[in-house]
Amino acid sequence: MKKQWGRGGLFFFALMAAFFVCAQVIHAQEFPTKPITLVIPFGAGGASDLTARAFVGAAPESLGQPMIIQLKPGGGGAIASDLVAKASPDGYTLLMGGPGPNTTLPAIEGRSRGPDDFAAVCRINYSAMLTLVPASAPYKTMKELIQYAKAHPGQLKFGHAGIWGGPDLLWKQIQLKAGITAKIIPYDGGAEALVALLGGHIDLSCLAPTQSIPHLKAGRLRALSVSDSTRDPDLPQVPTLREEGVDVVNLLWKGVMAPKATPRPVVDKLASAFKKMLEDPSSVAMIKNLGDNFHYLGRDELSKFWREEYEAHKELGKAFKKNN
Secondary structure, three states: OHHHHHHHHHHHHHHHHHHHHHHHHHHHHHOOOOOEEEEEOOOOOOHHHHHHHHHHHHHHHHHOOOEEEEEOOOHHHHHHHHHHHOOOOOOOEEEEEOHHHHHHHHHHHOOOOOOOOEEEEEEEEEEEOEEEEEOOOOOOOHHHHHHHHHHOOOOOEEEEOOOOOHHHHHHHHHHHHHOOOOEEEEOOOHHHHHHHHHOOOOOEEEEOHHHHHHHHHOOOEEEEEEOOOOOOOOOOOOOEOOOOOOOOOOEEEEEEEEEOOOOHHHHHHHHHHHHHHHHOHHHHHHHHHOOOOOOOEOHHHHHHHHHHHHHHHHHHHHHHHHOO
16 A cells, blocks of 8 residues: 555656646746846946946847846845845846855855855856056056055055955955055945046056946056956056066956746746847947957856856965965
8 A cells, every 4th residue: 555655656746847847848938028137236337237238238139028237236246146046036037246246255254145046047258357546646567556565555545346356356366466455445336446546535446447448548547457367458558467476367257147946948048048138239339349348158157167166266265364
């Protein structure tokens, strides 16, 4: 009798599993039936906001529904990350995250949400960061800035877009390698840090080229270094940190993430749609006008890269704590 009930139970669970898979497929076929919200974890005018606005206009044609940008700054990106991680896993609420709030912050401080809390959808792009100072600054090279910092320990004011965000992490690496210190001033996003730099409230910052190039061209800012392993083709006169004697490479990336339990067929459909959006001629033209490019990476590739970065940042956190 028990054996018969066991067989019946297995049949029931198999039936339910098949039903669940079919329901997911049907949902994915119908998805989306309403606008999708893309949550940006930083403020208006920052690199994430500008990048998102370069491609969301192509959403109706690529996805069949418009995509609405929702700005949710605060906590170095943790507030937006928590919001999306807890959202209904139906594909209608997505996060445009990145290494700051979704790799470094959870890996080093145990705050915000990381790869265990989301389903990776795709990477949008990646970029190096520029070390920027006002055009009137007395230091004209990275080496001169380091010399100044050593002669005036703790006096330089460095502004960044949130604790353990890309710029904050990069500057911590520079400090560690160069043996210098500065007064750290956090802001809610790159746009706020940029305004503070332009207004003379801080002495330097590390920001993405997307939001920096217009001010470089206008002569308001000076770029001392780029955090890539090679020079930026659009800024060939700016040396890499390694060329300036600081052995650091640090790249920002922006990726789309969905709540963890989002059905795979929905994630696949989203990933495909984002690829189309990033290939749309109008999207490409807009991002190039910002001095950037799209660098699409699929779901599985992003998931692997993200996990490896997360584990590496855990080790990086140990190094920082050891030297403090």
